[in-house]
Amino acid sequence: MLHSKLKQYFGYETFRNGQEETVQNILDGHDVLSILSTGAGKSLCYQLPAYITGGRVLIISPLISLMDDQVVQMKLNGEKNAVAIHSALSIDEKRDIFKSLSQYQFIFCSPEFIYEEHNFKHFKSIDFKYIVLDEAHCLSEWGFDFRPHYALISKVTQYFNHAQVIALTATLTDKMVEDIQEITKRTFKIHKEGLNRSNIMYHHFNFESEEEKDKFLLNEIKESGPTIIYVSSKKKCHELADIIYKEGYLTGIYHGDLDYQERTTVQTQFINNDIKIIVATSAFGMGINKQDVRTVIHYHLPTSPSKYVQEVGRAGRDGEPSQALSLFTSRDLLILNHLAHDHGIDLDMLNLYEQGYQLNEEVTTNIKFLLELYPFEQLKDKIQAEQDQKLAAFHYMKNYIQSNYCRRSYLMQYFNESVNQKDKCCDNCNNVKLLKLPNIKEVKRRISYQNRLNAIF
Known part of the structure; x- marks a missing residue:
């Protein structure tokens, strides 16, 4: 059945590695965490189940460019009911999308965007069947010190508690899996393909x-x-x-x-x-x-x-x-070394905040977000664990x-x-050679008056 649906909706005869298993796990009703190599076609893993069941999908994505690219690709493939809503849109554009939000089958947004109450109210009435966490490693890598809205994803997954959660990424360690399950408050059926790209x-x-x-x-x-x-x-x-x-x-x-x-x-x-x-x-x-x-x-x-x-x-x-x-x-x-030690929030900041010192607005806001989930001492342990992990990496x-x-x-x-x-x-x-694929020079070099004279004489 799956192969006929794949042919019907995408025109493909066969699945790529890991796609069929992921799709089947979703159709079986599980919350699914799927680790597929880059370029393995992760988007199909939630689009095909949505087409088969007719369910609406909320895709939480880390980057505006990523959302827009995926919407463009879907529209090129004939899908009209996909939209990305984000901060780069004008007020009028966002207002128009909100007016017809419930008509879309695939809705893309960032964790920061949906967490804002004046935005979230527009999503609350939609009966989502699937919540997709695209590039799910970001929940672990960014959720505690860089983009704390990722650590609050459970507010979305718990509100839409009947929706299945689908987490997709290309790279994941055991610790990242633990982080994702803790942040989302879900237990996943995990499918993992090998990360090695032999080509x-x-x-x-x-x-x-x-x-x-x-x-x-x-x-x-x-x-x-x-x-x-x-x-x-x-x-x-x-x-x-x-x-x-x-x-x-x-x-x-x-x-x-x-x-x-x-x-x-x-x-x-x-x-x-x-x-x-x-x-x-x-x-x-x-x-x-x-x-x-x-x-x-x-x-x-x-x-x-x-x-x-x-x-x-x-x-x-x-x-x-x-x-x-x-x-x-x-x-x-x-x-x-500088990048490895450049944390959005560190223990020194937490201690200063706890003692009543005034920090910059962004850090203060982010700490407040995290304190909605964790008491101070537990948050300190989380931040320390994240810093230790990043230092080891x-x-x-x-x-x-x-x-x-x-x-x-x-x-x-x-x-x-x-x-x-x-x-x-x-x-x-000792078994590789650099590729030889010529790139053509297309920028014409401007020749100065002196160079012209030199060329003549």
Whole structure:
């Protein structure tokens, strides 16, 4: 029956790994936590059950770009009853959507948006059959110190207590599973596929200086195919994109300070291959439906294996050979260390708040959110546990930099997975070569008057 429904609604003959099991668990009435590799088609896992049962779906998603991309994809596939409602919309746009909210089958929003009482009142009368937590690892990674609205998801899952909860992600540790079950107040039937993407080859390069690193990068992008380059800051995003542009390559920039239209334009240009290279912070890529990214370069490494595997997994979703390149100088360790210890809320802040000191408005608001769920001492234990976990992840990535061990196996061990790939694995296994997929220079270099004279004489 499932295969005929898959053909009817999506036109596919077969499921991808993990999709059929996830869909069946949902149709059997379970709350489901499904860990599927990047590019495995997680959206189908809730869309197909919704089509079969006719049930309405609330999708709680971490990023505006992710919501909008998924709605666009659904509309391209003929689905008219999907909408994303978020802070980037005008007051009039939000008002119009709210007026007809109950008519949509698929409704996307962020945890911050739905938690606001003046927004939540519009959702209360809708009989949701499914509540989807997209990119569910965010509940654990962000829910206690960065985006505390994620820690309050139980207010939604308990209000719609008859709705099934479907949590979907590509990377999850045992601790993250515990966090998600605690935050949602649900017990999940768990389905887990292997995280290893065998078509992605791992390379790591250590450099003596930033100049040496930049020189390597400019040489590599000549033949890297469609490429995402991840950096740690918005400032570096602009600096590096400028260097690449001056080298002659059309280059997109993506970070959190761009306005909605700028982000959407860059994303669309990259998906359509109008530009082949994106320089971005971690804000880019989650859920982006581009199948032919050939190279993911980390100019700066992230602070955890979970983030790294997520970002690397944006390469090669079409199954074709792809590569992950990480670049490192000793100076980068300072950046990594800073990011690993940059907590939205830490124990010092909690102690100061408890003693009556005035903190900035955002921190104060976030602490108040968390205190709705946990008393002070329990919250302190939670924050400490999160910081310990993040520090352990940071040290794991530090070891990746100097490791002589198989890089693929090392990363998978963090998720308690064992792999043994004998071909096209990593630089430490000595069985990989860099791809050779030419990128054409499209930026015409301006020639000065003096250069013209030199060319003539």
